[in-house]
Amino acid sequence: MQASALFKTFSAGALAFALAACGGQKETAPAAASAASQPAAAGAEKQEIVFGTTVGDFGDMVKDQIQPALEKKGYKVKLIEFTDYVRPNLALAEGELDINIFQHKPYLDDFKKEHKLDITEVFQVPTAPLGLYPGKLKSLDEVKDGSSVSAPNDPSNFARALVMLNELGWIKLKDGINPLTASKNDIAENLKNINIVELEAAQLPRSRADVDFAIVNGNYAMSSGMKLTETLFQEPSFAYVNWSAVKTADKDSQWVKDVTDAYNSDEFKTYAKQRFAGYKYPASWGEQAAAGAKAEAASTASAAK
Template sequence: MLGLKTSWSLTAAMIALGLAACGGEKAAPAAASAASSASAVSVDAEKKEIKIGTTAGDFGDMVKDSIKPILEKQGYTVTLTEFNDYVTPNKALAEGAVDVNVFQHKPYFDSFVAENKLDLSVGFQVPTAPLGIYAGKLKALADIKDGASVAAPNDPSNFARALVMLNELGWIKLKDGIDPLKASKQDIAENTKNIKIVEVEAANLPRAREDVDFAVINGNYVLTSGMKLTDSLYQEPSYAYVNWGAFRTPDVKSKWAQDVVAAYNSDEFKKYALQKYPGYKYPVDWKVEANGTATASAPAASAASASK
């Protein structure tokens, strides 16, 4: 994967150098800009191949089982790349290796894009397996003991979620007035049970259960490992972490991008997701009823209100 990533960076650098060389010509800059814009629109209008990147597991399955067939009926060729980490997908999107990615919640997206100065925007929400606490050496929450170990995702955003869950369970107490989306170990006011929080790469958390008493695991990795969401001892109650699909910002209003958004909000995909993924948290605009059914298609949850 590192080889591919380096290749993308080199390609981007070569393109940048080419553009810089063209920029040395001072004649008719406005005309050149207009020509460039017209060319981009023309290419976009003819775009028929959509490259989707997801983390391995349910998001990839959604593409293969439902989204790809929906888009192919419209004449698109859809290719899927599955990643095994939370860093590469956004960099791949920014560098053009994929056209859209699906794997992250909004707090993580905002933090990553700001830190890496990427020109990306969210476009639609997707059904999301919730974060949960799963048994390791200890099999029930009531078995918690002094000095117990808890494995948690090591990326800042998901680690903050884990701390909030431990706070809700009363295993730790967070300081008053902190931003729960940015909670860190320094924000722990009390650790009366002397919980040992072990930070682990998210994809490795299911295996880490063998070495700790409990593990806080992202839903997609629960399913990838063959575990069940119903095996969780406690699930995150918040809906703030329903995941989003993201685009490069200049592509958001393109026809192909809007077709992707429509596919993820189509009645066909809703029916598939509600049957295949019970227990998930669903996009806000789906307006899922108590009986598990969804109302007619609604526009994607407002990317404008959630964009960076």
């Protein structure tokens, strides 16, 4: 069963679970926070908001647009950037962060269940799609028996990688499997005898020198200087657009509403579409249907070459 069919049979539920992961250990100290000269926004429960993101595009969004917008409302903003997918959720649950932005919903759901965390998603953010990038081989036509492909090793993103390989026709997944939880046990046939090299997501850009192809998470691709135009194949699904997460008790707070408004403002949308062209945008922006059809058609055409 091709991945597009997998997602169609799984469709509405899968798309409702849309979100993408990255995260990790602290890499940098909090970005210098600008102190607002005016008092905190009227009705706000707090004066300072601490964001946690992975290094790269999500942090840039905060620094470039969200921090200035919130400071105009009287908030102070601090940013802590991480380099793996584990620490941001733990830091949120432990109170080191007020909000994090780095992950898709399948990852969040698995992580909070495993670690028994009371955190929840709030709004989606523009997200670079998972892509297959050239390594030692430069085109899809060059794939050969035994080609090596590096892929993210966390379960939710590894499932995405398997679905991409299925779409490409390099492996065949079992009929009826859940595309959000696919594992090596769900491979029915390895048609190209692909050697799948599992690595921490942050290591994938550097792995390109050692493998034939690399499946790289969008945020790490962008933060390493790679371009979406370099991809040989991109996942067409919108099931992995990333979300913000907060402690469940904070979900209806005024400050959360103010952050949500900043990410859905016309100013932020204009910025995102100029700075992050080729990304997948939040469903609430109302642009997924047309973009999704275009992306799926492009991916299908690319795989058929």
